[in-house]
Amino acid sequence: MTTDYSGGGDVSKSLELLWGMxxxxxxxxxxxxxxxxxxxAAVAVADAEGLAALSMRRVAAHLGVGTMSLYRYVPGKAELLDLMLDHVAGPVTEEPAAGEPARAEPxxxxxxxxxxxxxxxxMCLDHPWYPLVDQVRPLLGPNNMAGMDALIRRLQPTGLGDRERVLMISVVDGFVSAVARxxxxxxxxxxRTGITEEEFWAAQEPVLIKMMESGRFPTLAALHENTFTFTYEDVFEFGLKVVLDGLxxxxxxxxxxxxxx
Amino acid sequence: MTTDYSGGGDVSKSLELLWGMxxxxxxxxxxxxxxxxxxxAAVAVADAEGLAALSMRRVAAHLGVGTMSLYRYVPGKAELLDLMLDHVAGPVTEEPAAGEPARAEPxxxxxxxxxxxxxxxxMCLDHPWYPLVDQVRPLLGPNNMAGMDALIRRLQPTGLGDRERVLMISVVDGFVSAVARxxxxxxxxxxRTGITEEEFWAAQEPVLIKMMESGRFPTLAALHENTFTFTYEDVFEFGLKVVLDGLxxxxxxxxxxxxxx
DNA sequence: GCTTCAATGCGTACGACGTACCCGGTTCAG
DNA sequence: CTGAACCGGGTACGTCGTACGCATTGAAGC
Incomplete structure (x- = not known):
């Protein structure tokens, strides 16, 4: 089926399972x-072997039961993914117990x-499969809702409307997820390939050099040597500052x- | 195999095919x-039936040939994807012929x-499979390189270094791709599901209402009714302005x- | 305590996928 | 004209999600 989507299964069934009804x-x-x-078990399999290796057979094997036994508890793989997503959102470990301190801070x-x-x-580094799941149609589980509630509350002092505040969150979350993915x-x-990033670019180098010398791409040819030596973490830090400055x-x-x- | 990655195959083989050597x-x-x-044919199949339906069998059927015949021309599906990606990047239709007009514009x-x-x-709307392909390890084909060259040239007047200019492009491209995806x-x-967006949220409504009334999520409960009635295009426009303001x-x-x- | 019968466990099977392997037919170099 | 190189493509293997069916289990109703 190649699911990899949230909310791809029976929605009300997923919700019943999420909220334990x-x-x-x-x-x-x-x-x-x-x-x-x-x-x-599913989270453990995905953490250890990646999203592509997450299969009902593997999860069952990890638990020492038959594959089809899982279907007594979960309608299908799509719903299991929904449960995994809320599970890793975890019990929110915020400690705002100290009498609402941040409220006045502008x-x-x-x-x-x-x-x-x-x-x-x-979280994306802890659970590398997480950013690979497309979160259209997010199922509103308890953990995710608690996080949203707390975050929107902290955006209240901006004086922005509800829509703007949610848009702000969407933009930041979208950007971070993209870089993490x-x-x-x-x-x-x-x-997967056994080829490091350096080896990959080295493999392209002969063709690149030929094209640079051809004069068809003068601007690229003139770029400094270390132009592409930044990590994804650099992009994250640079882009986060840019997005927040824009907001x-x-x-x-x-x-x-x-x-x- | 569930490829869906660029640069997942034999890199030098892909490059030879891309540059026609x-x-x-x-x-x-x-x-x-x-x-x-x-x-x-592959692009046509993906456009019409989606990335998930793109298979060697389907492409071959679309051409009226046997499945394995394709392997005489392409090492595998991964390399075919690389070729598709550069193909839709298309011949760049820029017309800067009018004597470099924009150079002075600050x-x-x-x-x-x-x-x-x-x-x-x-392009993501024309080829809905495009943003679903993970472009790690992009293969540098002729069309993509021409586009990059022209774009970096137009960022020259900012006076920024090579790294910054490429980072700017990464951030914008990352954001757009994320929203498009x-x-x-x-x-x-x-x-796929036959369920519209409205029906999906309606399915969650009973649980949502119950949780709102529980008092566990006071901020969410107080949100205005039309808070979530924005389209992806709204997010694109809002976020694009934010990112450019930040840059x-x-x-x-x-x-x-x-x-x- | 015995019967009833829903619920659990899970083995088998189906149709999809990418592609390795192999064979028969085709075409040109020598 | 012959042999080597190349083309088309059929078959088969191992993967996946899951529909279906059946034996086993154990509490409810008598």
Missing amino acids: QQRPTRGPKPGLTLERIVE GDWRAALEEMARGVWR SQVNAMQAEQ AVVVEGAGRARTSD | QQRPTRGPKPGLTLERIVE GDWRAALEEMARGVWR SQVNAMQAEQ AVVVEGAGRARTSD
Whole structure:
């Protein structure tokens, strides 16, 4: 099927599983597995062997059960992916217990978005399959909703409308996910092919040199030698600053509009 | 194999095909196919049926030949993807023939990046499989190199170094690709599942309402009703402005550093 | 305590995929 | 004219998600 999409299965079934709404039937033998264990096994397989290697057979083998046994707990692979996504969103470990300290801080929106960006980035390194799953149609599980709630709250002092605040989050999240996806793809390309990044570019070098000498690409030929020696982390840091600087323009615009009211 | 990566095959083989370096053997029957026709057929299949439906069998069927015949022309699916990527980059249709008009324009960097962004966006709509291919390890074909050369040249007047200019391009391209990927995923999710975006959210509504009433997510519960009624095109426009505004900070910084030299 | 019957476990099978291998037919160099 | 090189493509293998069906289990109803 090559799923790799969130919300690709039976939505209401996924939601029931996410929020734990289901009564155990009284008849029949007791189940030998739990949803929790299956989801954890799936995450373990994906962490260790990559998203491409995540299969129902592999997950079952990891648990020491037959493949089809999983289908007693989960409608299919698509729904299992939804559960994995909310699972790694984890119990939000925020500790705002110290009496709402950040509320008055005027620049806190920037810190809030930067923390989110770095959190997503870190999670993508911990679970390299995460940015490879296309999160259209995100299932709203408990962990993700809690994170969203807290983040939107911290954007409140900007005075922006609900739509703008959600758009800001979309832009930051979209950017971070994109760079993270490139990053883990590069790592996995190295494992999959056994060819390092350096070796890959070295393989292109003969053709490149010939083309540079042809005079067809004068600007490329004139580029400094170390032009392409940046890491994905460099792109992340550079781009995060750019995006936040751009969002600052939006926030300041709203601030000016309010004071002139 | 579930390829969906650029540069996943034999790199030097792909390059030879891209740049047309290969002598036709003199012996044996004349080939009934050409690389060109195969690549065009593959693009046609992917355009019409999506990346997931792109298979060697389907491409061969579209050409009316046996599946294995394709392997006389292309080492494998991975290399075929590389050829498709450069093919749709197309002959660059820039017309800077009118005597280098933009060179003096100080804000031209912004127009250049915006044109690129809109070009990528348009291409993603024409070829919905394009943003779904992970472009780690991009193969440098003639069309892509010509586009890069022209773009970097237009960023020259910013006075930024080579690295910064390439980073700027990476950030814009990364952002546009990310939004475009979401956009086409949403479109295809609708086709695949037969469930529209509205129906999807309606399916989540009962659970959402219950959670809103629970008081666990006060900020989400207080959001205005039309908060999530934006399109991907809205995100693209909003985010493009944000990114370009952020890059303006970088460009201005370079300008100030130069004048204070 | 015995019967009933839903629920659990999981083996088998199907149709998709990329492609390795091999064979028969075709065409040109010598 | 002959042999080598090249073309087309059929078959087969191992992968995937999962539909289907069947034996086993164990609590509910009597």
